[in-house]
Amino acid sequence: MSTNQELELPDKNYTFLQLAFLVILRMFVGYHFLYEGLTKFFNNNWSAEGFLLQSEGFLSEFFHFIAESPDLLNIANYLNIYGQILIGIGLIIGFGTRVASWSGALLLLLYYIANPPSENFVFIDRNMIELNAMLILSVFNTSKYIGVDFLVKKMRSRNNG
Amino acid sequence: MDDKNSKKISRRDLLKGLATTPVLGYFAYDFWKKKNLAKIKKAAINKELGLNFESPLVLPKTTMKESGELIRIGIIGCGTRGPQLLKAAGLVNPAWYKNQLKSIAEGNKWAKSGLEAFHNQPDLNIVVTGICDVFDNNAENGIEIASRGINTAGNAINNSEIKRYRTYHELLAAKDIDAVIIATPDFHHAQMTIDAVKAGKHVYCEKAMTLTENEIYKVVDAVKKSGVVFQLGNQNSKSAVIKKAKEIIDKDLLGKVTLIETTTNRNSKNGAWIRHLDGNGNPKPGSLNTIDWKQWLGNTKEIPFSLEVFYGWARWFAYDTGLSGQLFSHEVDAINQVMGFGIPKTVTSSGGIYFHKEGRDMPDTFTSVLEFAEKEFTMIYSASLANSKNRGRVFMGHDATMEVGADVNVIPNGDSTRYANKIKSGLITPDKSLYKYPSGGAQIDGITSASQKYYAERGLINTISEGKKLDVTHLHVKDWLDVIRNGGKTGCGIEKAFQNTVSVIMVHKSYVEKRTVEWNPEKQRII
Numbered sequence: 013m014s015t016n017q018e019l020e021l022p023d024k025n026y027t028f029l030q031l032a033f034l035v036i037l038r039m040f041v042g043y044h045f046l047y048e049g050l051t052k053f054f055n056n057n058w059s060a061e062g063f064l065l066q067s068e069g070f071l072s073e074f075f076h077f078i079a080e081s082p083d084l085l086n087i088a089n090y091l092n093i094y095g096q097i098l099i100g101i102g103l104i105i106g107f108g109t110r111v112a113s114w115s116g117a118l119l120l121l122l123y124y125i126a127n128p129p130s131e132n133f134v135f136i137d138r139n140m141i142e143l144n145a146m147l148i149l150s151v152f153n154t155s156k157y158i159g160v161d162f163l164v165k166k167m168r169s170r171n172n173g
Numbered sequence: 174m175d176d177k178n179s180k181k182i183s184r185r186d187l188l189k190g191l192a193t194t195p196v197l198g199y200f201a202y203d204f205w206k207k208k209n210l211a212k213i214k215k216a217a218i219n220k221e222l223g224l225n226f227e228s229p230l231v232l233p234k235t236t237m238k239e240s241g242e243l244i245r246i247g248i249i250g251c252g253t254r255g256p257q258l259l260k261a262a263g264l265v266n267p268a269w270y271k272n273q274l275k276s277i278a279e280g281n282k283w284a285k286s287g288l289e290a291f292h293n294q295p296d297l298n299i300v301v302t303g304i305c306d307v308f309d310n311n312a313e314n315g316i317e318i319a320s321r322g323i324n325t326a327g328n329a330i331n332n333s334e335i336k337r338y339r340t341y342h343e344l345l346a347a348k349d350i351d352a353v354i355i356a357t358p359d360f361h362h363a364q365m366t367i368d369a370v371k372a373g374k375h376v377y378c379e380k381a382m383t384l385t386e387n388e389i390y391k392v393v394d395a396v397k398k399s400g401v402v403f404q405l406g407n408q409n410s411k412s413a414v415i416k417k418a419k420e421i422i423d424k425d426l427l428g429k430v431t432l433i434e435t436t437t438n439r440n441s442k443n444g445a446w447i448r449h450l451d452g453n454g455n456p457k458p459g460s461l462n463t464i465d466w467k468q469w470l471g472n473t474k475e476i477p478f479s480l481e482v483f484y485g486w487a488r489w490f491a492y493d494t495g496l497s498g499q500l501f502s503h504e505v506d507a508i509n510q511v512m513g514f515g516i517p518k519t520v521t522s523s524g525g526i527y528f529h530k531e532g533r534d535m536p537d538t539f540t541s542v543l544e545f546a547e548k549e550f551t552m553i554y555s556a557s558l559a560n561s562k563n564r565g566r567v568f569m570g571h572d573a574t575m576e577v578g579a580d581v582n583v584i585p586n587g588d589s590t591r592y593a594n595k596i597k598s599g600l601i602t603p604d605k606s607l608y609k610y611p612s613g614g615a616q617i618d619g620i621t622s623a624s625q626k627y628y629a630e631r632g633l634i635n636t637i638s639e640g641k642k643l644d645v646t647h648l649h650v651k652d653w654l655d656v657i658r659n660g661g662k663t664g665c666g667i668e669k670a671f672q673n674t675v676s677v678i679m680v681h682k683s684y685v686e687k688r689t690v691e692w693n694p695e696k697q698r699i700i
Binding site for chain 1: 191192193194196200204
């Protein structure tokens with residue numbers, strides 16, 4: 013915890029533009045996640061099955077195993093739908109941002125491993141770029157300044173005081 | 174705690190805390206708009222097309238009664254297709270069944286899908302009482318299936334009535350046989366059908382029905398005179414996809430269709446009918462001790478025993494009409510059902526043996542142009558036995574294109590007259606799928622062999638009937654049995670069989686005689 017606190021940059025170390033662009037990045041990534049999650053939520057036929065079955069990477073057997081077990085597949089579907097929705101909302105309003113961005117990064121890592129770009133030799137794809145954006149957001153936490161997390165912290169410190 | 178954070182929450186703090194929250198509001202608006210637009214678009218398209226995503230009825234309602242009295246069946250020819258037809262009728266070899274269960278346990282999806290379709294089959298209330306095959310191994314396999322086979326409920330049956338007959342004439346003379354399934358090599362079909370209907374047996378005959386034009390008239394005449402129930406093995410007529418395609422044509426959603434292209438692409442030895450060797454390159458079973466070669470040859474020229482001919486007869490014109498009888502026959506049946514064209518006006522075929530030079534008559538590269546001058550469209554069939562690209566089956570209309578394979582896909586044309594306004598207003602996007610059945614596309618399950626993949630891609634294996642996955646061949650056999658019990662018309666009865674076979678013979682005749690052949694409707698003859 014103490015190392016974390018040492019790493020937390022004081023307000024004045026973010027210039028206005030740095031903070032602004034980081035918050036915009038946070039909202040964009042959140043927007044995208046929320047959209048993906050809600051689309052799946054409203055599409056009654058959506059299931060991760062096809063995506064998992066197509067898996068070709070080195071963990072493909074593991075993903076196939078999930079797809080072929082109805083219970084595990086159900087869990088994977090719920091985690092995907094509600095995970096994406098909650099991460100999306102979290103990033104947009106700046107609530108639980110650190111948890112949201114780390115779990116977003118984890119989800120994207122799974123998507124990337126399940127279906128890595130194999131057709132050509134470029135290993136950077138959209139998932140990889142968004143994954144990196146998530147990692148940036150998790151280490152440059154902006155919700156301490158702009159976002160509900162800031163209010164929560166404020167209220168806590170008032171109550172503690 | 175940071176000194177700068179005062180204990181009180183100021184208006185400025187609130188602003189900082191909630192600054193990005195309104196984005197959620199904008200998101201909601203954006204999302205709703207997109208969702209609504211998609212909904213409006215879909216509703217408008219569906220209204221325009223007048224189509225739904227429900228599965229069409231693949232069997233006529235009148236014949237869909239519970240299975241009535243027991244029907245006693247005789248099988249003539251029990252090699253590859255015979256056991257498949259027995260499976261369609263509700264019986265499989267116990268060892269094969271056990272093997273499938275093992276494959277499923279090992280994760281073979283093709284086996285799983287095949288067995289699921291088998292278990293979905295209703296009991297057809299039949300018993301197999303006679304088997305005739307010139308090859309001992311085939312006959313023994315048939316007897317095993319008929320006597321101790323596994324039924325669709327997964328239980329072993331016990332039938333002691335089964336008898337092996339040495340010739341099909343003896344089988345036809347048997348009193349305890351009501352109906353026969355003919356699954357011999359093609360060159361036997363015509364005579365066997367004629368003899369069977371004369372013996373008063375109902376007939377399910379595999380395609381192709383005949384090898385020559387003259388045989389067509391003899392078979393048609395014999396079947397019509399006999400009054401038995403006849404079904405030609407063009408199982409495509411039970412495919413929900415074909416029914417949907419017909420609905421689309423009937424509703425004129427493609428505009429005027431002037432060109433239809435249909436294809437065969439296979440690139441394996443099996444797919445080119447080189448079949449006398451097993452997977453390890455060793456000869457498959459069979460010798461003069463186990464095969465009645467003379468009976469197999471029938472009326473054809475006497476030749477020394479050949480395993481290559483026995484397993485790969487389709488390659489020689491003495492025994493088959495080649496690609497025309499084997500695969501074009503399915504294509505012409507599918508397209509005839511959709512378009513209802515009957516018989517082409519003229520046919521011009523050409524091709525050659527450019528790849529499989531082991532010694533054969535059947536071309537490995539083949540094209541046939543069928544002209545329907547009065548109906549104003551052309552159909553092109555082209556085949557390659559040296560390439561496996563799935564080129565599908567395409568109906569080209571002025572307003573849209575329809576691809577029909579394992580699924581139906583309608584793609585509007587940018588220059589369409591009918592859809593011009595909708596394209597202008599953005600409701601319809603040219604060159605993008607407008608309608609797909611089954612919605613989301615067909616699931617072609619994991620498939621083991623190249624030839625199986627070919628049949629699945631052309632909708633010749635499974636279909637959906639009343640929400641259940643079923644083998645189209647099962648539906649075709651059921652249709653035949655239903656009509657035997659309850660009356661009515663079979664899906665590929667003698668009239669349809671006549672039209673399809675005339676087309677098949679025209680395609681073949683044009684290739685062999687290297688000329689354009691014509692159908693004379695007055696004389697009812699090919700000229």
